[in-house]
Amino acid sequence: MKRCTESFTIWRDGAPVGFVAGQLVEDKHPILKTHGHLFAEPVATAGQAAAPLKPVEEATANPGEQRTLTPPTTVVSSEPTGAEPFDPAEHTIPQVLAYLKDADDEERARVLDIEAAGEKRKGILGDTAAKE
Template sequence: MQRCNESFTIWRDGSPIAFVAGQLVDDKHPILKTHRHLFSEPTATVPAAPFVLRPVEQATADPGRSRTLTPPQQTAGQGGDGPKEFDPGEHTAPEVIEYLKDADEAERSRVLAAEAAGRGRKGILGDTDSKE
């Protein structure tokens, strides 16, 4: 057997015949008479290291359990000294409510004030005078 080193096409009897890099041809194939320089003996490959399964982070909580929402972190290009504050306007109402469950009293007050000044969703604020 011979392995094609690079892809090429020849024309025989008015029809194209293509050979693709990596393609194997028999030692008796007629292309080897005219294009042997484009073929070589196949070499044995060294097997790669065994495939190792690594744990994958679970994307959602188990059925019936809520995920803990982590506030978005500040990226390097934003400057500042620490993580970006949680902005309720950048999240859905269920995400804001989930975040508030684990927030301390000061953070809860800050987020609710930001929500009232911003979108004012009654699902978060619980009042009837909201904007949405």
């Protein structure tokens, strides 16, 4: 195995072929015939032989192959993360108003109904709370 010491690109069969510094190639790779001066033996630590290293993974799949993708582990959402629906009684007036600003019509009606049946804060319901 030889390690690339400097990144470079060549054209082969009308397409660019890139080599990245640190990339490993087999001793019989054709690039060594023309660009062998850009490759060196893998470095071993003092008193140890060089450990066999894996070649760099190619970024694309071969024709007919599908790459395996790793799905994200977390999903960011603007909706409340808890299992419980938003309860206006557990929040301050500015928090409730901020939530209502981004809520859809159905959710806005649900939260306002809870507020009207509960605390009836004028800062959320406006003048309709005083009339009831």
